[in-house]
Amino acid sequence: MPDSSSRYHPAVRAQYESFPYPPRNPADELARLLLTEMDALGKVSYYCFQGRLDLRENIRILVAGGGTGDAAIFLAEQLRGHPGEVVYLDISRASMEIAMARARVRKLDNIRWVSGSLLDIPQLDLGCFDYINCSGVLHHLEDPVEGLRVTASALAPRGVLGIMVYAKYGRTGVYHFQELMRLFGGEDTELAEILGVARSLIHSLPNTHTLKCGPIPLTSQKAAELEDADIVDLFLHPQDRAYTVSELYDWLHSCNLELVDFVCSRHLYEPETHVDDSQLLGLIGRLPRPQQQAIAENMGGNLYKHVFYTGKATPRRIDVDDLNNIPYFCDLVPLSAEERRLLQEYVMAAPIGRKCRLHFPRGNSSFEIQITPTTGLFFRFIDGQRTLGKIIKLVQRHARAAGIQRPDLKKEFRQLFRQMSCKHALLLRGRTVPAYKTYAELQAGCKPRRHPEGLAESGGL
Numbered sequence: 001m002p003d004s005s006s007r008y009h010p011a012v013r014a015q016y017e018s019f020p021y022p023p024r025n026p027a028d029e030l031a032r033l034l035l036t037e038m039d040a041l042g043k044v045s046y047y048c049f050q051g052r053l054d055l056r057e058n059i060r061i062l063v064a065g066g067g068t069g070d071a072a073i074f075l076a077e078q079l080r081g082h083p084g085e086v087v088y089l090d091i092s093r094a095s096m097e098i099a100m101a102r103a104r105v106r107k108l109d110n111i112r113w114v115s116g117s118l119l120d121i122p123q124l125d126l127g128c129f130d131y132i133n134c135s136g137v138l139h140h141l142e143d144p145v146e147g148l149r150v151t152a153s154a155l156a157p158r159g160v161l162g163i164m165v166y167a168k169y170g171r172t173g174v175y176h177f178q179e180l181m182r183l184f185g186g187e188d189t190e191l192a193e194i195l196g197v198a199r200s201l202i203h204s205l206p207n208t209h210t211l212k213c214g215p216i217p218l219t220s221q222k223a224a225e226l227e228d229a230d231i232v233d234l235f236l237h238p239q240d241r242a243y244t245v246s247e248l249y250d251w252l253h254s255c256n257l258e259l260v261d262f263v264c265s266r267h268l269y270e271p272e273t274h275v276d277d278s279q280l281l282g283l284i285g286r287l288p289r290p291q292q293q294a295i296a297e298n299m300g301g302n303l304y305k306h307v308f309y310t311g312k313a314t315p316r317r318i319d320v321d322d323l324n325n326i327p328y329f330c331d332l333v334p335l336s337a338e339e340r341r342l343l344q345e346y347v348m349a350a351p352i353g354r355k356c357r358l359h360f361p362r363g364n365s366s367f368e369i370q371i372t373p374t375t376g377l378f379f380r381f382i383d384g385q386r387t388l389g390k391i392i393k394l395v396q397r398h399a400r401a402a403g404i405q406r407p408d409l410k411k412e413f414r415q416l417f418r419q420m421s422c423k424h425a426l427l428l429r430g431r432t433v434p435a436y437k438t439y440a441e442l443q444a445g446c447k448p449r450r451h452p453e454g455l456a457e458s459g460g461l
Ligand SMILES: C[S@@+](CC[C@H](N)C(=O)[O-])C[C@H]1O[C@@H](n2cnc3c(N)ncnc32)[C@H](O)[C@@H]1O
Pocket: 007, 008, 009, 012, 013, 016, 021, 022, 064, 065, 066, 067, 068, 069, 070, 071, 089, 090, 091, 092, 095, 116, 117, 118, 119, 134, 135, 136, 137, 140, 141, 233
């Protein structure tokens, strides 16, 4: 467990030593597995490896600035029973202790723990990585360009980074409130006292403050749920910056990186989400894609974080028309297995021609499916094992038997896939790649196993 002594912001380290983030209780691991938005490996595979990320190979993953362990635990669970490993890196020992305790509860032994700064990656001798998660870290560095450059230097030749950084407009209220806190001075005041002031202010804010009426309003309920670590991270951080889409592209290009895609709130990067006027849409449509996304972000004003994959080159996209690929319903974010079952029942009974808007509480998202005569059949035959070719043959046979006239099934699948994949409810993987684990399989990994006599193993810390 090396401890590189050198490069980090002392106040940032001090904050995360006192307030490990996000606040987590290791005992909760027995009850649930937390999913992190960009780290479902099926999703990484779909966006970045043409659906061919094969966990039977020695996949190496780095979680840079791993905090209290959400991503490291989720990724290590997915690699459980496979040869790959996760390397966790953070400057905060207190955070690492919590992450390690969570791994112990889950009996995970495929995480290597490293205490140190991501700026020291070249000296830490960690090797290179197929996937690097760096979520909520780079915007806290003095020099995010250097931070990104150094982190990306650890990528394997076709490796990719999953990054989350703050987005500017959706955080307007947060910066407004940070300024309010600065008006109180308080450099020499005890943190506990400042926290008290912050709490009182949050509860006294008039409804005209952007934190209350801005793009992401802080409701009284949300305010009451804020833990000290949340307040410190949001409002008292010694160093934090946010990016517009244009700034994001400039940042990536200055590090010779290409954006693969945004993977969270994807519709908010689409001008059609905010604009009805067809003339205006035509005008926007003639602009380069990054500019279209920047316009959508600016018009919506409600993106508060950018979650995306990036790499040294843009990987080729998996071909939706390739009959050898396997479509599968992804039950990680946002669709649970139960929600998918309900959806399937609903779609199979829904009137043809109807547009259904489906809402998923877990991912707090919704999408629309146009029900065609064959939608129900696709739902019936997509089982996560059959190739698209086999599915289409089955749908064709049943459609014919039901008297449905000569449907263009490739086109129908493409449309269904477009509607469902934007929220990652339906994904594709290569034919030779085994299925990625479902939520139930992942969580079963840490459940106490039953002895033959029926006694459960205890699962303490
Ligand atoms: C907001 S927390 C995010 C934690 C985690 N990535 C997550 O998303 O749950 C930021 C983390 O970055 C770590 N950090 C900040 N600067 C760092 C650096 N230079 N090298 C490694 N970790 C750093 C902090 O200690 C903290 O644990």
